[in-house]
Amino acid sequence: MAKATDGEVNEKKISNSEEMDLVLDGGFVVPNANAFGHTFRDYNAESERQEGVENFYKTNHICQTYDFVKKMREEYGKLDKVEMGIWECCELLNNIVDESDPDLDEPQIEHLLQTAEAIRRDHPDEDWLHLTGLIHDVGKILLHPKFSKLPQWAVVGDTYPVGCAFDDSIVHHKYFKENPDFKNPKYNTKNGVYSEGCGLENVLMSWGHDDYMYMVAKENKTTLPSAGLFIIRFHSFYAMHRSGAYKHLMNKEDMENLEWLKIFNKYDLYSKSKVRVDVEKVKPYYLSLIEKYFPVKLRWFTG
Template sequence: MTVCIDNSLPGDSQVVENKNYCDTGELVLDGGFTVPADTVVSSGGFDAPEINAFGHTFRDYDVESLRNKQVEEFYRMNHINQTYEFVKKMRDEYKKLDKLEMSIWECCELLNEVVDESDPDLDEPQIEHLLQTAEAIRKDYPDEDWLHLTALIHDLGKVLLLPRFGELPQWAVVGDTHPLGCAFDESIVHHKYFKDNPDTNNPAYQTKNGIYEEGCGLENVTISWGHDDYMYLVAKENGTTLPQAGLFIIRYHSFYPLHRCGAYKHLMNEEDVENLKWLQIFNKYDLYSKSKVRVDVEKVKPYYQSLIQKYFPEKLRW
């Protein structure tokens, strides 16, 4: 595997005004193509589209559209309401895993009821995105079956939007994630709305390290609550045999300030640095596989069911 990642020091990330874009170098994938941070290219086994489902470039939060107005309102609510205490409360509640018992595939099918209002690139039911991502990775990484399964399940935590899981508001389930308990980095999309977050009134949370120590490890950092952390809890507490890199991807795939912009690297430990390499690879497929290409669900279902059986129990507590 050949991976080229940003080697800049913490604090070196750059934000282009009004674009929420950060210069993180380029990534060379085993599929045989290079994806620069500011360009989407098509080569090798993975056909990376140039535009998203709405006809715009990916993660462009500034283009004038009704969808982006909805996305901005989502982030306004997210940045106001995601506080350190709120996240602690959510983790305490949902780590009980007392909502439902069901299989991984049953949960996949539930996502047909979910559309992510925070996503400027996608308006398809989530099951389509899961299979697009998984199949794209499977094509370029045929021997890494754990990565195929990680792609399939990475967004399953979005079931938190459904009534049987508490019907949490969108701002408490989807969107980019970020740490609480330290300063809000300016690379976070729609950063301006943090001015109304109660945590800004706590001086202990307004420094670079905040309540944490440099190099403490992301495991010890409180990240905004959502589907990432919930699915991580589900997988871990149900005894999955996925490797740590898979759990890292599930837990931090929405942590764009880190894996796209290089923010908060000073809080990472050595294990985080190694796992981030896999997340950097995964993210290109997670983002750029959002297209109108359809996947034959029934055709690929037996393969993914075999992976579920390999890495998970038949029924999980949710």
């Protein structure tokens, strides 16, 4: 597996006319604003999506219980319903918009390619990371009406552990008070059903596209390095990789992979702009990466 220190990202400020742009190592310049003209991940910004995003998280936080997650993992982990290639799934995302995202209202395939291409420019030798950028949100295929009947709150949004206390840093934390696990002594302590340093592989995360795509990739025997699988499963775990929460559950391998996730996260977040990608132009490159790291057809579960 690649070493985390090979691609460390340093943030620095440079002057651009009268504005200050964030520049990542390699030259990717972060837009000054998201697709709505606001700062990134500002859940309090006055926008047409603000109310909808908050309502989304209210339902999400009430319904994502330990028992619900176990049920979803057991059901969707069967992967016995459909065989389909990764690019085919990417194309199905064209008509899907993530209701939990305060930064983006473009079709998901646009975001996947924006992320992948930004990483490719700055880290040309890490092709596994380019592919991870492309497929990290493919699990959102669960939102497609022909693929699943799951509601948005069970597919997208920030993720967090279930089976232990909900950390205060989780967005819209106040709504957890209505979650049945919130007052359950089995689940509401710091460690809950887990032990210190048990490793995130052994922790149940709120159910959604991250965990689903992780299971699809792993069970279809991808040859992506463990850092790639870690990124796929935990890229929406903002309480951990942006706020430092839940470090007590992590082991040594988690800490190493976290460095790659921090690199990836900058591109995942800050590439959400109106800059378009020529899909047909870059398609051959990503098809070659899919062929390198995945079987031609993958097994999926639809519900």
